[in-house]
Amino acid sequence: NAGVMQNPRHLVRRRGQEARLRCSPMKGHSHVYWYRQLPEEGLKFMVYLQKENIIDESGMPKERFSAEFPKEGPSILRIQQVVRGDSAAYFCASSPRGTSTDTQYFGPGTRLTVL
């Protein structure tokens, strides 16, 4: 049973380009969370999705950032026109029911570097 998979593991972009981060949840999990972690800081919640629905995007910047979790395929976090401040580690996690008693299973993260 494969764990949460994220790709790419490392992504380098120049300012103004687009970054597309992928997350495949654990089998049977329909709840996906995206987090951002800056160096020496904790995880900051960005967005929570269920299949085909955004449940809560209160932690995601209103501009340039978007997320989706289609019926088929991985969840995508998309950052348009990246800036240096977007450089961070982006983690996704999945859980079966989206409750606090569920264990969140995290992927290995995508480290985005904006030059």
Add this chain to the structure above:
Amino acid sequence: LAKTTQPISMDSYEGQEVNITCSHNNIATNDYITWYQQFPSQGPRFIIQGYKTKVTNEVASLFIPADRKSSTLSLPRVSLSDTAVYYCLVGGPGAGSYIPTFGRGTSLIVHP
């Protein structure tokens, strides 16, 4: 959401028992307490979860007093590989609506 407070960092030595306390004064009746561990360059990993009294698994113990306004994660006989950041989370079981808040966690450094 109940806010949590934990020490920013702790130091210990191999073989010692480490106790990390988390304060959550405004914890709600339905809230559970969950701890995660994060190694450098990895995603967090679930350690233990509890509601009241004491919970123990193969990795750690979780002590929760009767008023539930705090909790203590206990790591027995730590080794160098226990060096990590430990996060305390508090939240209710609302299905499909739980947003985990990780905060900055406690950075534990285990010395030889």
